[in-house]
Amino acid sequence: xxxxxxxxxxxxxxxxxxxxxxxxxxxxxxxxxxxxxxxxxxxxxxxxxxxxxxxxxxxxxxxxxxxxxxxxxxxxxxxxxxxxxxxxxxxxxxxxxxxxxxxxxxxxxxxxxxxxxxxxxxxxxxxxxxxxxxxxxxxxxxxxxxxxxxxxxxxxxxxxxxxxxxxxxxxxxxxxxxxxxxxxxxxxxxxxxxxxxxxxxxxxxxxxxxxxxxxxxxxxxxxxxxxxxxxxxxxxxxxxxxxxxxxxxxxxxxxxxxxxxxxxxxxxxxxxxxxxxxxxxxxxxxxxxxxxxxxxxxxxxxxxxxxxxxxxxxxxxxxxxxxxxxxxxxxxxxxxxxxxxxxxxxxxxxxxxxxxxxxxxxxxxxxxxxxxxxxxxxxxxxxxxxxxxxxxxxx
Numbered sequence: 001x002x003x004x005x006x007x008x009x010x011x012x013x014x015x016x017x018x019x020x021x022x023x024x025x026x027x028x029x030x031x032x033x034x035x036x037x038x039x040x041x042x043x044x045x046x047x048x049x050x051x052x053x054x055x056x057x058x059x060x061x062x063x064x065x066x067x068x069x070x071x072x073x074x075x076x077x078x079x080x081x082x083x084x085x086x087x088x089x090x091x092x093x094x095x096x097x098x099x100x101x102x103x104x105x106x107x108x109x110x111x112x113x114x115x116x117x118x119x120x121x122x123x124x125x126x127x128x129x130x131x132x133x134x135x136x137x138x139x140x141x142x143x144x145x146x147x148x149x150x151x152x153x154x155x156x157x158x159x160x161x162x163x164x165x166x167x168x169x170x171x172x173x174x175x176x177x178x179x180x181x182x183x184x185x186x187x188x189x190x191x192x193x194x195x196x197x198x199x200x201x202x203x204x205x206x207x208x209x210x211x212x213x214x215x216x217x218x219x220x221x222x223x224x225x226x227x228x229x230x231x232x233x234x235x236x237x238x239x240x241x242x243x244x245x246x247x248x249x250x251x252x253x254x255x256x257x258x259x260x261x262x263x264x265x266x267x268x269x270x271x272x273x274x275x276x277x278x279x280x281x282x283x284x285x286x287x288x289x290x291x292x293x294x295x296x297x298x299x300x301x302x303x304x305x306x307x308x309x310x311x312x313x314x315x316x317x318x319x320x321x322x323x324x325x326x327x328x329x330x331x332x333x334x335x336x337x338x339x340x341x342x343x344x345x346x347x348x349x350x351x352x353x354x355x356x357x358x359x360x361x362x363x364x365x366x367x368x369x370x371x372x373x374x375x376x377x378x379x380x381x382x383x384x385x386x387x388x389x390x391x392x393x394x395x
């Protein structure tokens with residue numbers, strides 16, 4: 001049985017076995033017939049039989065010499081060019097090491113309110129700069145400078161400054177709290193999923209889940225409105241005079257909702273408070289996200305808080321969206337929602353009024369992509385105001 005040859009990766013000092021198949025594949029990729037590629041790989045294997053180990057640069061140099069000896073200088077150049085294009089670039093930070101990725105960088109730039117096409121173009125340009133400079137390892141702050149310079153040269157000064165502000169925000173350790181409100185059927189969950197991916201936020205919470213958990217712990221007569229949907233909560237209101245200070249409205253639909261909201265509000269504020277304590281980014285979405293009635297003064301001092309209210313512009317469109325949602329989520333019946341469409345529409349009108357009074361953006365959710373982009377722009381505007389661009393973030 002032949003001795004296992006160990007290859008030591010120069011970027012990480014990781015020890016991995018030498019695999020002929022991998023070498024054969026890299027040689028066929030640059031134009032060698034399989035038989036010739038296998039012969040080279042087998043020759044390398046035999047030459048290193050007595051070796052204790054070899055680094056990746058040493059192995060590549062050995063293969064290049066063997067290719068040149070067997071097939072000439074042009075084939076060696078083809079092999080080396082192929083290795084150059086495929087090499088892994090390692091990004092180092094104080095807490096971790098990771099390979100450079102065009103896809104990940106492109107997503108991060110989109111999170112800086114840079115368009116999809118421009119973000120991808122810039123990410124590819126950054127990769128090309130690193131390859132041109134023959135960089136195999138780079139500190140994350142040095143990479144930031146390359147990104148900043150590339151954005152300024154190829155996209156715009158404004159894009160470069162947004163990236164700088166985002167870097168300063170990340171260095172601050174402050175959490176980002178996103179509050180996505182809206183009536184039933186306005187697309188909150190879908191938008192939240194896209195935002196979580198784009199902004200690399202791992203913690204999301206729905207107020208629907210909060211309501212269900214609270215309902216399981218409270219006996220019905222303590223919070224009777226929790227047994228109903230937000231637009232039907234009025235059915236759980238006791239037929240008594242309201243208590244002093246109780247949130248009420250002339251509209252029973254709104255009064256029922258406010259009673260339900262008052263119970264969920266405690267859990268919602270506690271969830272936000274916990275995220276701030278632990279310095280975790282968080283997105284909360286749901287019909288009970290009513291920022292104008294949440295206590296966020298202390299929160300805004302410790303976190304970047306961005307709220308948005310999603311709306312649908314016509315009652316007919318709202319009805320269609322509710323029907324479409326029930327097809328994708330059969331457990332959420334659309335018949336009740338269609339029967340109560342007028343109540344849902346009344347709640348939306350109330351939400352719009354509340355948002356406008358509190359200067360919270362009201363976003364007509366015509367398309368998920370456009371809505372997400374608009375919310376990202378709101379996020380970046382808040383980050384720019386809180387952390388103005390400063391090249392000190394580049395190290």
